[in-house]
Amino acid sequence: MDNPASEPPVTAVLGAHVDDAGTSFSLWAPRANRVELVLVDDQLDQQNYDLEQYPDGVWRRHLPDVGGGQRYGYRVHGEWAPELGQRFNPAKLLLDPYAKAITGGVDYSGPITDHTAESNFQPDPTDSFGSVPLSVVVADSPAPAPLAQPRPLEELVVYEVHLRGFTKQHPEVPEHLRGSYAGLAYSSVVEYLVGLGVNAVELLPVHHFVSEPFVIGRGLVNYWGYNSLGFFAPHGHYSSAGTTGEQVAEFKAMVSALHEAGIAVILDVVYNHTGEGGHEGPTLCLRGIDHGEYYRLTEDRRNDYDVTGCGNAVDTSKPAVLRMVLDSLRYWATEMGVDGFRFDLATTLIRDGAHHVDQNHEFKQAIAADPVLSGKVMIAEPWDLGPYGYQVGRWGADWTEWNDRFRGFTRDFWRGAVGGVQELATRLSGSSDIFDHDGRPVTASLNFVTAHDGFTMRDLVTYDLKHNEANAERNRDGADDNRSWNHGYEGETDDPGIIAARQRAARNLMATLLLSAGVPMITAGDELGRTQGGNNNAYCQDSPISWLNWNTRQEWPDQEEFTRRLLKLRAEHPLLRPGSWRRHGKVVDAAGRSLGRSPIAWFNETGWEMTNDHWHDQGRRTLGMYLSNADEGLLIWFHAGADPIETDLPGAPWALEYQVLTHSGTDGELPEEPIAPGSTLTLPGATVAVLAVKVRTGSR
Structure with a gap:
C-alpha cells in the first residue's frame, strides 16, 4: 500500500473468531503485499489460503468448517528492507499476535531467524515450519465467575505466586495437576490461601512465553516467564489437560475457584518486550509481521532501540501497538476474569515516539477512560533501563507502584545499616515523601521486602553473598547489593542460636511489611521459610531450587503462625490499613x-x-x-x-x-x-x- 494505515479501525476484530459457519481470520499488516494463512492438520500437513487486503491495513478471510482446536500460522510477504524497518520473509511461519492459545515450542537449532548466519541483514529462505510454535483457534466460552465483592485497595494483601513452582511439590495436590492452573485451583491450595489471610494472588507471567537462546544453550529454561510471545494466550506449559485450547478452559476454571474463595487474581504482564529479542534473534511473530511498526528502532531503522535489556522494546507510541496492548488487557479482564495487572518495566509503555518518558501518555489516558480497565487494580513496576526510566512516585492517582525504597530501607533497618528512625516512620506510614502529592492515596505504595527477583526472606537472613552457581554463569549474574545479613555464618547451620536469630529477624521483616500503611505484597513461601539456597536470580531454575518446598514449614513453624496472626490483625483492625493519609x-x-x-x-x-x-x-x-x-x-x-x-x-x-x-x-x-x-x-x-x-x- 502506498499510504499504509497507522492503526486498524475501531471496528476491526483481529485474530481468529469462531461462528456458526466457520472461523474468521484477520491480521493487521499494513506494509505487507501478501498474507497467507496456513492451516496445519494432525499429520502436520499445511494448507495455505490467501487473505484479502483491505484499505484499513487489515487482511481478512472467513473459512467454513474451521473451528476450535485448529492450528494455524501466517506467512507475511513484503519488501526485505531492514533500513526501513521491514524484514518480511514468508519462509518464516508466524504466530497470530491475537492468538488465544499457542501450542508447540521453539527449536533453537532450527531455521528460526529471518536472516542468514553470515549477516543479520540478508534474508534466509529456509522454511521455519516444524521449528516454531503454532497458533490455535479457540471458540468462545463463558467467562469465569466474578468476585462477589471486590475489595478496595486498602484491604488487599497481595501474594506473589509462581504458578508452576507453588504446587510443583505440594504434597496434597495430585501429581498430574502439580504445577498447573488446576493445581493452583485445587481445594487444599485454595484453603491454604484463605487460611493464611491473603486475598489477592499476583501470578508471575502466564502470558505464553518462551526461553531465550542463551538460556537454552546452558541446558536451562526461562522459568519466571518474563519473555512473552502471546499477549492473549495463557501459557500452554501450565495446562494439565493440553495445549490446543484446553489451557484457556483450565485458566478460567482456576479463576472461578479463586474468586469463589474471595481471592482476586492479578496478572504480572510483560508488554514492554517480546521473546523475539533483538533483530538478530528468532522471528516468531511481530518482527515478521512488521518490524518497524511493532518495535522501537534506532534512527537508522535497522536496529532495535532497547530500553528493557531484553533485546527489543514494544513501541506503544504507535496507535496499532497501543491498541493491541489495550485489547489484550480488556480480553483478560472480561473473557478471562482477572481483577488487575502488574506491569513489568512499566516505564517502557509510556515512552513517546522519540523514546522519551511521558507520564501523560495515551496508554495511561486510555486505561483511565476505559469503562472496564479503569476499575481494575493497576500496579506499575515504575522503571525501565532507558534514560529517565526510574519513575517511582510519578504514576498518578489511579496507580499503585512497587516501592523499592520500602524494600531497601526495611532490610537496612533490621540489619543495622542505617541510623535513626526518621525514615522508619515515613515508610511505616505509607512513604509520604514519595506518594503524598497530587491527590494520591496511601495505597499508591505497594510495600514489599522480597519479590521473585532476589533473595527469599529466609535467604535474606542466611546469606551475605549470592550463590548462583547453578545458573551456569560463574556466579556473575544477579545483584550484588542484597542488603542481607547472614548472622555470622554463611548458609544453613545447625547452630540453634543462629537459627533462632535468623527466624526472629524474618519475623521482624514480615511484621514491618504487614503493619505498614499501603498495599503489602508477600512473596509466596516467605511465610514458610522458603529458601533458594542463596540463589538470588533463579529466573532459569525450573527445579527444586525455585519450587516451593512445603516441608520447610516444619522447620520454620513460628514464621507461618506469626504471618497468620499479623494478617488476621490487619483484617480485623482498619487502623492497620488506612485508605487515606493520616x-x-x-x-x-x-x-x-x-x-x-x-x-x-x-x-x-x-x-x-x-x-x-x-x-x-x-x-x-x-x-x-x-x-x-x-x-x-x-x-x-x-x-x-x-x-x-x-x-x-x-x-x-x-x-x-x-x-x-x-x-x-x-x-x-x-x-x-x-x-x-x-x-x-x-x-x-x-x-x-x-x-x-x-x-x-x-x-x-
Missing part, C-alpha cells in the same frame, strides 16, 4: 468532641512523644507508632537494638489500658495480662510488639 490532629467522638488524642503519634521509650532531637538521633533504634480512631487504638513498638530496652507506656489521654496482641519474640517474653498506662514494658532485643489500646470513646 494527619496529625484530634480524634473526635460522634458528637464532634475531642477525645484528646491524635490519629497518629510517635513515641520514644520514655512514654513521651518524639522530639526533634529524638528524630535526629542517629543512634536511636526504638520507635513506638500509636494509631487511633474514635473506637480503638494500637501501639506498635519497633525495637531493632540487640539488647532489651525498658519502655514506659503512654498514659492519659492516650490509653486506659494495654494488651499485647502479638509480637515477634518467643513465648513468654512479653506479658499476656492487661497492662496499666504508665507501666514499664521490657522489649527484648530485635522485637516488634503490637499492643491493643483501650481508649476513651466518649460514650457513657
